[in-house]
Amino acid sequence: MSNRVPADRLPAAYEEERRERLSYVIGLVLALALTAGAFAVVWLDLLSGGAALAVLGLLAFIQAVVHLRFFLHIDLERSHRDDLMLILFTVLILLIMVSGTVWILYDQHIRMMP
Amino acid sequence: MSLSERLHPGINLAGTDPEGHEAAEEVLFGFWIFLMSDLVLFAVLFATYAAMSVQGIAEGPGPAQVFDLTAAFLETLLLLLSSFAFGFALLAMKYRENRRSVLAWLLATGILGIAFVGMELHDYYVMVTAHAATPQTSGFLSAYYLLTGTHALHVSSGLVWMAIMAIQIAVFGFDKRVKLRLMRLALFWHMLDVVWIGIFTFVYLFGVTS
Numbered sequence: 092m093s094n095r096v097p098a099d100r101l102p103a104a105y106e107e108e109r110r111e112r113l114s115y116v117i118g119l120v121l122a123l124a125l126t127a128g129a130f131a132v133v134w135l136d137l138l139s140g141g142a143a144l145a146v147l148g149l150l151a152f153i154q155a156v157v158h159l160r161f162f163l164h165i166d167l168e169r170s171h172r173d174d175l176m177l178i179l180f181t182v183l184i185l186l187i188m189v190s191g192t193v194w195i196l197y198d199q200h201i202r203m204m205p
Numbered sequence: 206m207s208l209s210e211r212l213h214p215g216i217n218l219a220g221t222d223p224e225g226h227e228a229a230e231e232v233l234f235g236f237w238i239f240l241m242s243d244l245v246l247f248a249v250l251f252a253t254y255a256a257m258s259v260q261g262i263a264e265g266p267g268p269a270q271v272f273d274l275t276a277a278f279l280e281t282l283l284l285l286l287s288s289f290a291f292g293f294a295l296l297a298m299k300y301r302e303n304r305r306s307v308l309a310w311l312l313a314t315g316i317l318g319i320a321f322v323g324m325e326l327h328d329y330y331v332m333v334t335a336h337a338a339t340p341q342t343s344g345f346l347s348a349y350y351l352l353t354g355t356h357a358l359h360v361s362s363g364l365v366w367m368a369i370m371a372i373q374i375a376v377f378g379f380d381k382r383v384k385l386r387l388m389r390l391a392l393f394w395h396m397l398d399v400v401w402i403g404i405f406t407f408v409y410l411f412g413v414t415s
Contacts, residue, residue: 107220108300115292122285126405130278133410143414151406155399162288162395163214174214174237181241185248192252200260 118161125154213237215392216295218384225381229388236389240396243359247400250355251407254348258412261344268345268412271338273328277409280324281401284360287317288398295391302379311371314394318364325357349408356404359397366390 129150132138138146159165165175210219213233218226258268294310297303329350332338340350370390373383 104220104300108296111216111296111299112293115289115296118292119285119289123282126278126281126285129406129410130274133274133414139414144411147406147410147414151402154402158288158395158399158402162292162398163392164211164216165214166211168211173234177237177241181244184245188245189248189252189255192249193255196256196260200256 114161114164118157121157121161122154125150125157129154215388215395216292216299218299218388221299222381222384225384228381229385232385233388233392236392240392243396244400247352247355247403250348250352251403254345254352254408257344257348258408261348263343263345265343265346266336266338268349268408268415271332271336271346272409272412273331274409274413276324276328277405280321280328281405283317283321283324284398284401287314287321288395290314290317291391291394295388298379298384298387304374304378307374308371311367311374315364315367315371318360318367318394322357322360322364325353352408353404356397356400359393359400363390363394363397366393 129147132143132146132150137143159178165178167175211217212219212226212230214237215233218229220226290310290313294307294314297306297310338346340347367390370383370387373380373386377383
């Protein structure tokens, strides 16, 4: 895309823009690789049973971290941890709710067996 | 005045628009809190689905019979590319404030998003007509339509929001408020892609594997 660039733009801004573009490109490449890997596990029958589920779960986790890092720009720097803290707290709540729900419903299911 | 380079999630305006950068911290963090509570909503739907897809199949078809992995893979690519395109729309806004290039990237994002929703609707159509897999068929299918439908509804409302932002950019230009709104939409859009990772993994891939 051709753009008119303001004449007074500092060279630092070009560098900065290049760096931020690169971040999105790295994110896209990693996400594509992880997605392809996850689908390959199933399509090519690389693994089966529990091992497949574990690997798929791990790939999804890594891809979520890639999206958070490269698309949402969440990182570990000390000056701005509030958003990271909020994610970690939300993840804690999610784990409690999801594992609790699955546990209780599975238990109920077993008890309902004839 | 020295401002921290990064005050909030997503693209920060430090360096090109210090005033907007400062104003962004509060509203973007507030929106981030909303997104986290939205994630909680999705988590509960995932939990319901996890229980139902194993125990709630009843007499209906199972996940492996009704899911089309090729379609899920293409949908994943569409949503991922649209997330990527939105990133470039924001960079065009931040560094160039060029309406045409921002609108072009937004258009690309929107078309990819529309294609994604269209493919999902087509999936539903195939499931209902070819497999008689309606939401009423079983608990598994109710949970499936609820989870993916909620996600598709989020994407659709994101598309409406995107159209409104395109009009605002055309009318108001890169007003500070317009910029901050576009930055919030970007967070929303990227977060929906993160939720989709969960859907393609735990719904489609898990469903076909087990």
